Amino acid sequence: MKKFVALVGTNTVKSTNRKLLKYMQKRYAEDAEIEVVELKGLPIFKKTEEVFIPQQARDIAEKIDASDGVIIGTPEYDHSIPALLSSALAWLSYGIHPLMDKPVMIVGTSYGTLGASRAQAQLRQILDSPELKATVLPSSEFLLGHSLQAFDENGDLVSATESQKLDGLFDDFLEFVALTEQLDNSKKLHEQEAANFTWDNGTTGDDK
Amino acid sequence: MxxxxxxxxxxxxxxxxxxxxxxxxxxxxxxxxxxxxxxxxxxxxxxxxxxxxxxxxxxxxxxxxxxxxxxxxxxxxxxxxxxxxxxxxxxxxxxxxxxxxxxxxxxxxxxxxxxxxxxxxxxxxxxxxxxxxxxxxxxxxxxxxxxxxxxxxxxxxxxxxxxxxxxxxxxxxxxxxxxxxxxDAPDPKNAHEEDMDSKHPVNTTVQDVDMTDPEWVEKAAEKTHAASGGDYVKLDRGLLTVDQLNYFLNSMAGELTFADDNNQFIYYNHNADGAHMLAGRTPDQVGDPLSAVHPDRVVEHVKQVLYALRTGESDVVSMPAQTGPNQHVMHYYRAMRDENRRYRGVNELVIDIMPILKYYLAATGQKLVKDPDAVPMSPITGLDAVTGASAHSTPATDATSGASASKSAEKPVEKPATDATSGASESSSEAAPAAAEEPVDTDALTGASEETTTDYTATEDSAPAKQPEVKPEPEATDTDATTGASQS
CATH class of the missing domain: 3.40.50.360 (Flavodoxin domain)
Structure with missing residues (x-):
């Protein structure tokens, strides 16, 4: 059975993204083991002279390393991903590279109609950066709008249309994970680039 | 800068x-x-x-x-x-x-x-x-x-x-x-469009605080984390604490009122209770839109004053309020502008000029006599350009916060101003186009006695000995107690 790490992109107790990830954990329990991981408590990313990575970030990195893929649930703050999630991704690419070539599925909820569409688009760009280089499930958007009304008291999605859409995307993600295991031609190059990367000299990647 | x-x-x-x-x-x-x-x-x-x-x-x-x-x-x-x-x-x-x-x-x-x-x-x-x-x-x-x-x-x-x-x-x-x-500068197309309800917030407007709340000042201060007490404020040109600024403004020789470019009444120098002011205001009124502090019948007149100042047609509009043998209260409305010349509100000064006049006459040894050749003039200045008519068609005494008028039932406020406004508006209907021929003197406003309120001309009295006092030598008189010292 596949093992996935699900990152909750926000620290608020009332997060509907957490709800969505927990719903996925329950609903797909037979297909995958999903561990919902909190980012709350991570400090704001900061470069220091001596590279220092907080223990919480190291723990998350280890879990990701040991997983087959990552699911990120993000809300949208100011048309963008929360600073907390941005910080987490910065820590997870600061001398360590747990997300490199890791399959990633993005989901997002919002109170309004748009379901974090802009944040998701930015997140794709971020995950594609040379220090992260995750492999994001293409052509897949799960944008859950009006998320406060979207769940019943058992934490299940009220709308059958939405749950069917999510089922389809999750099946795709499972196949995508299997597929990416074969995409190893550029893997060595990515690893080499990441190893060569320093904040002072930049990357050998697309910046040049 | x-x-x-x-x-x-x-x-x-x-x-x-x-x-x-x-x-x-x-x-x-x-x-x-x-x-x-x-x-x-x-x-x-x-x-x-x-x-x-x-x-x-x-x-x-x-x-x-x-x-x-x-x-x-x-x-x-x-x-x-x-x-x-x-x-x-x-x-x-x-x-x-x-x-x-x-x-x-x-x-x-x-x-x-x-x-x-x-x-x-x-x-x-x-x-x-x-x-x-x-x-x-x-x-x-x-x-x-x-x-x-x-x-x-x-x-x-x-x-x-x-x-x-x-x-x-x-x-x-x-x-x-x-x-x-x-x-975000309000841009009314004519005087009538002046928004007396202050519904077009500008970048200084404190949002989400009810303008008519009696505790508007306290609530808006909390919202903006306003400086207070001993906090220093850098000014052009000087540095004062908020306390010092209050001492300074509250000791001004006149009543000052600030209505911003959204026509919101946001300040007056509170150094007396309403009953003892020339133009009564009460602390709970601060924050009100101008419509809330004026009776309906003067609203159009107030709009004309505001529009004249906003558009730059006039820099100052002045008009008399209470007048009599011992008092001649003037309201001066000055446009305030920022460094971009954008209109930022009206500065209203209410001051009794009679003590100044009396001092001047006494100090120069002169007295008032009636001028038989006086050219009749409107007691109101600064509005002709806007209205195209003489000023007495638009006497909007107390344009910024004629607070007095609207809340007079509950509040101790200036009765004369209310009368002055209504009395003048009545005369305006007939007199507007024929202003020059049919001047309305100050009597129309207050019904004060003729001797003291008609046109003045100062004439020299036979008291040459007093003349030097007009231009005192710096050594002889301490003309500027606070800063003169350094110059002499």
Whole structure:
């Protein structure tokens, strides 16, 4: 059975993204083991002279390393991903590279109609950066709008249309994970680039 | 001088973006006053937490609110803005919105060739989201690439062309800022369109506090974290604490009232209770829209005064209120304008000029006699240009807060002003076009006796001995107790 790490992109107790990830954990329990991981408590990313990575970030990195893929649930703050999630991704690419070539599925909820569409688009760009280089499930958007009304008291999605859409995307993600295991031609190059990367000299990647 | 605040987006030890801001600050210090804000101690944003608990966020919000514009310098981390930069924007778009309507200039320095282009683009998107609602200067990208080699040992940019480009962009930003500051200026098409209900907030309007709340001052002060008591305020030209500013304003030789460009009554120098004022105001009225402090019948007249000042047709409108043998109260309405010449409200001074007149006559040994050749004039000045008619068609005594009139039932307020206004409006209907031939003298306003209120001409009395007092020698008389000393 596949093992996935699900990152909750926000620290608020009332997060509907957490709800969505927990719903996925329950609903797909037979297909995958999903561990919902909190980012709350991570400090704001900061470069220091001596590279220092907080223990919480190291723990998350280890879990990701040991997983087959990552699911990120993000809300949208100011048309963008929360600073907390941005910080987490910065820590997870600061001398360590747990997300490199890791399959990633993005989901997002919002109170309004748009379901974090802009944040998701930015997140794709971020995950594609040379220090992260995750492999994001293409052509897949799960944008859950009006998320406060979207769940019943058992934490299940009220709308059958939405749950069917999510089922389809999750099946795709499972196949995508299997597929990416074969995409190893550029893997060595990515690893080499990441190893060569320093904040002072930049990357050998697309910046040049 | 124009005041900007600047924030470097990364909180790392070595920041070329901070160096860039320091260079801009130092190099252009004769043009703009730039303060670089520190964001190192801002905690991670959490929407469950109340920002009011956090003094660092407060201070940031206060400084940004007080600035004419903002410069953000962003590096690029993982194709986006650093989390530290995004984090402060989240705090500043949740409970407080100091960036709302603010002009922002984005610059960026990076180690590489592409100079934070993606981060700048993301930052632009973030700043334009509805919760932030800043005005980002379009075009004019300033991307400093290869930042490591760009500065000399003193922190100056080495390349002269880069410096001159930076200068040209800064110039454009200063213009952009002016344009942005004008954007929310109310623009009524005629006097009738003046919004007496204050429904067009300007960039100084305190949002989400009920204007008619009797405790508007307290609530709005809390909302804006207003300076008070011993806090220092930098002024043009001087430095006072809020207490000192109050001592100063409350001891003015007249009653002062401030109504802003949204026609909201936001200040008066409170040194007496309403009953003892020439134009009564009460503390609970402050914050009211002008419509709430004027009776309906004078509203159109008040609008004419406001419109004349707003459009620059007049700089001052003056009109008499209570007049009599021992009193001649004048209301002076002056337009206040900012450095861009934008109208920022009306400054109303209510003052009894009779003591001044009496002093003058006594000091120069003169007395008043009636002038048989006097050319009749309107007692109201500054409105002709707008109305095209003589002033007595528009006597809107107490244009800023004729508080008196509307709340007179409950409040101790100036009766005479109310009478004056209504009395004058009545006369206006017949007299308007024929103003010149049929002058309405001050009697029309108050019914005061003729001897004391008709046109005056001062004539010299036979008292030459008193003459020197008109122009006293500096040594002889202490003309300027506070500053004269240094000159003599």
């Amino acid at each position: 124009v005041k900007l605040v600047a924030i470097a987006g990364s909180i790392g030890e070595q920041s070329y973006n901070r160096m860039l801001l320091e260079f801009i600050r130092d190099h252009f210090k004769k043009t703009v006053d730039i303060e670089i804000l520190d964001i190192n101690d801002v905690p991670m944003f959490n929407e469950d937490e109340d920002h009011n608990d956090n003094p660092v966020v407060h201070e940031l919000a206060r400084k940004i609110s007080g600035a004419n514009g903002v410069i953000l310098a962003t590096p690029e981390h993982n194709h986006t803005v650093p989390a530290a930069m995004k984090n402060i924007i989240e705090w500043l778009s949740n409970n407080v919105h100091p960036l709302d309507g603010k002009a922002v200039w984005i610059v960026g320095a990076s180690y590489h060739t592409q100079g934070s282009s993606r981060a700048q683009l993301h930052l632009k998107q973030i700043l334009e989201s509805p919760g932030v609602n800043a005005y980002v200067m379009p075009g004019n990208e300033f991307l400093l690439s290869n930042a490591k080699e760009a500065f000399d040992a003193d922190g100056n940019l080495k390349d002269a062309r880069t410096v001159s480009f930076l200068e040209s962009v800064l110039k454009k930003f200063l213009t952009f800022m002016k344009v942005i500051e004008m954007m």
